[in-house]
Amino acid sequence: MGNQGRPDNDKKIGVLIGGSGLIGGGILHYFKTRSEGEFDLLAPNSKRLSLRDPEDIRLYLKRHTPDFIINTAITAIDSNPLLTFETNYLGTLNLAKAAVDLGIPYIHFSSAAVLPTGENLSEDDQLRLTPELANYPKSKLLAEMALQEMHRTLGLDYTNIRLAVVYGAHDHKIQGFQRMLFALADQTMPFLFTDQQAMHSYSNAKKVPFFVHHILSHREEFSGQTFHFVDPHPVLLSQLILTIKSYLELKRPMEVFLPYPLAKFGAGCMVALTRMLRGIGIESKMPPELMFLKNFYQTQSLSAAKLKGSSFVDPNPQATIFTELPMLIQYYLTRWEDLNLIIPDDTIFFDPSKRAEIFQNDPKQILASLGADVSQPFLDTCMWPRGGAVDSETGDKESQMQLQQEGREVRQ
Template identity: 60%
Template sequence: MTPAITEKTGVLLGGSGLIGGTLLYYFKTQAEGRINILAPNSKKLSLRDPDDIRRYFEKAKPAFIINCAIAAIDSDPQLAYEINYQGTVYLAKAAQELGIPYIHLSSAAVMPIGQNLSEERRLPLQAALPNYTKAKLMAELSLEHLSRSRGLDYTCVRLGIVYGAHDHKIQGFHRLFFAIVDQSMPVLFTTQGALHSYSNARKLPYFIAHLLENRAEFSGQTYNFVDPNPVSLSQLILTIKSYLELKTPREIYLPFPVAQFGMEIMARLVRLITRLGIEARMPAELMFLQNFYETQTLSAAKLRQSSFRDPDPEATIFTELPELIQYYVTRWEHLNLIKPFNKEFFDPRRRAEEFLHTPELLLQEMHQESDLPFLKQCPLSNPPRGEETTQGPGK
């Protein structure tokens, strides 16, 4: 007789974000029957409350912990400290005392400017660092300390600029994408030679699953999880512009001092508008404006030399663009965040136009279709690539 496979229970924090949601969907579909994932939201488990964490893990007793949760990148010092740093340490202590692996998602924000940066390259800890960067850097340092002093079994996965479909927040790369689609970027806020590393959200679950199954190799290690080839920011912006057949942004490179001055003026206007009782704020990503003008590429050599094998080595930000454009443009249209694009491309059956202009005809069509079988029209296999379920605290 074949022995029964024992189902493991894992806890994932930050399940509502792009990364956490993608991981959650993977474990719910690809590892069904082998792994049960718990994804508590902040009401069930607050990373700011150590008693919450103690009670939850004493009861759940999971086989591993994955932490994707972060405070917003422009959070104040207290929130950044409590969630991005203190919460990380509490989770790591829980994992160490339970004797289980702890997987921590970190960021290239903790690394300096430069090319082909190895995992060992990190910024020095200084008070002047942005709150987000400082907290993520301190988290990495404390995980290393707990590994040396207490035997914590952890792996730190450091991400570049993350891209992927089904992120319901406009943040990170998707903030840049939105600015292009919304035609609110008149010129290029970068230099012609600025290169960056990108991380494919769709591939990450395969790496997480692999390192959980191979702890001897990956325990106590940090890995840059990025696509092998860096990307020119200007080339990426112009490619998106070409796909959408837009006139802007113009291929004019705005010098950083001019861009910085413009952002300062805009920040003052936002503060004035806020005093008038109108809710307004600058995009949080603008705190990293200087990074748009500087090259930072992460080495993927350590990842490539590991036992992990890329499930889709040909996939890059450029090959994924058509899917990303179709998903996000359609979504932002539905939310009335952007002006409508070509309806025939995004709504081939023209149902949205019928709903708007001829609802009685649409009603008649739907009633006629009610005589047809329903379930046989729908695929019963897995949802399209990149589909995700989102739960838990925000990322």
Template identity: 55%
Template sequence: MTSSQGDRKLRIGVTFGGSGLIGGTIVNYFKIKRPGIVDMRAPSSKKVSLRDCRDIREYLMSLKPDFVINTAIANIDSDSQLAFEVNYTGPLNIARAAAALKIPYIHFSSAATLPAGTDIEERDRVSFTPRMSNYAKSKLMAEKSLEFMSENENLDYTCIRLAVVYGSHDHKIQGFHRLMFAVADESMPFMFTRKNIYHSYSNSKKLPYLIHHMLDNREEFSGKTYNFVDPEPVELSDLILSIKSYLNLKAPREIYVPYPVARNGKRIMKSMLRLLTKIGLKASLPPELMFLNSFYRTQTLSCKKLQESSFVDPMPEETIYTRLPEMITYYLTRWSHQNLITTFDDTFEFDKSIKDDFKYNPEAILEAIHHDATAPFVEMTEENQKQTRFYG
């Protein structure tokens, strides 16, 4: 990875959206797994709003990084203004800044810009339609503008297109993790799909290795778009039943709900929720339901282009199935501690006496803690530091 800003030993990178699953994985890779290569910055949306061109321009101008990565997205059910500003003008202004600084820009897009079907290649994009979701429309606009800037403004960029993303440490319940949550929470009584419906999946754990390689090989990857998916697509019904089996649950029952029935059920639920708001109760359907039709149609992406590149898969044996036990343990432990679900038997059980005292007699815990567990950490005191320096 060569520096474009002089002879600095430690290169500076910027990741927008660093608090999400993808961005957090990238930041963790460069800070923990590959320390000493990149000083990775991940400004929060409060510090740098992608909706504010001046924020982007001033931040990147003051920092002068060696590369920039954008993983930030607006929620998939965002209104037109938020989707337009975060998913389109935000990436556009990052690209304008990157072009001005003459630094590489790694942009993340979505399979929402692609049609249904099998073995879909990078060039097989959908056309704009009036019924297109705000999310898909804004992501497609960003792809097209970055292509234009590559051809006309000398933008050095690479677009990585993701399918259904999976991985640990996603603090939001969305995408595949929403599906896992629905099964674990036993809120999916039947199968809302058909047999033989396949989708592609993207392993977030592998992404930092790809980005690292792309940054080291700009001549090969500049100005191109790549589908980043596992080679083998996954049948949705089999995945749902696998999660059910791991959790030893009775639901969902293997009864396949036809799409027209599921669609009408969604409409009825939306009407009921609107009525509830009139009496002061607020609730909403999961935003993923706006893509309900994708549960009933196949979309598998071709990864041939990436396989034919110089990038070598660092974990070729990993699939969503091999990572399923790890993800189930991680997410269900997290959701149990957040009181979101009660069906998971947490093997790392909270000590029962402490649990009972915390629930019924917190004063007893306070008394015990105050008796012998409130002293400053000795090894961190100034006196101890002086002694360590004297004797060490």
């Protein structure tokens, strides 16, 4: 099935849904820049192919007859029940049905939201499906369950990748980890909204495309399986907050752990206030993450043992949320400052090379350096090793070990 009958049938065609999002964007960038010769990844946006419209899915997939489908799309986590159901569940179901019809792999993204709290949770753990679940976890859980069933009854070749708290740059929304960073940078977190023990697992967005590439090339091992794609060690939320605080040299939050009942009461007051403001025509919205407030006080760590025991090799085992923090802080704070969402105390931090200052005050200097800027070839200046490093990009254990033995750098 798949690309039979197409002229260049050595190159696999994939369809990625959600390519403008945090995870999808990283996958798209990776496949466009690092595995060009092997794959052609199509990424229709939601205007071209909406998961809410089965006809969109049908028409697009029939026209392109891909060799695999990757679904990273979700609706906003605070969407209403219908939008959540149609996008996160029915959309998933229709893509999986199309994958069965075409006889191709379907790569699905799920979330730690389908798991209970607790330590070292395994891939077999799942919440109980009850009406009381919030829309987002309910839709993700339903989707996981439907995929398991379709694998069992229809032979669906799928892999379910469960992510925990994702950290990574190039995101356009302030959500999840970014929400916390924003609250700290904006100085709206007076106390620690957690306790001394609460730990969580984190997923590195940069590493996700390596895993996707690897599982596409190793279907036998990964088919019909769920994997926790998380860093091996969970992180204390309080330690993360205090590390960010110290990087930003902030006075707040104070090192006082706000007990959960008080935090809940505060959140309740804010909900009442936003309702009141809306009642008098002032647009206001609570951060959707407040629905997860309780999780800030509870440990949820996902076991990475299954991932570690697989043939996939972490392309950068040293990278953790802590090693990536300086880059993430620099990226997001610069962005939020550019958008006038926050006002920085320290402009040097935001623009160390003083490019904005020169642009504002001495534009002639920009033209004066033009000669030097354009004297270097542009197209042939490549940040990434090509050719020799291709093996490392598949995340294949054998070829990676070989590279490491040869003393060559295995880079992200």
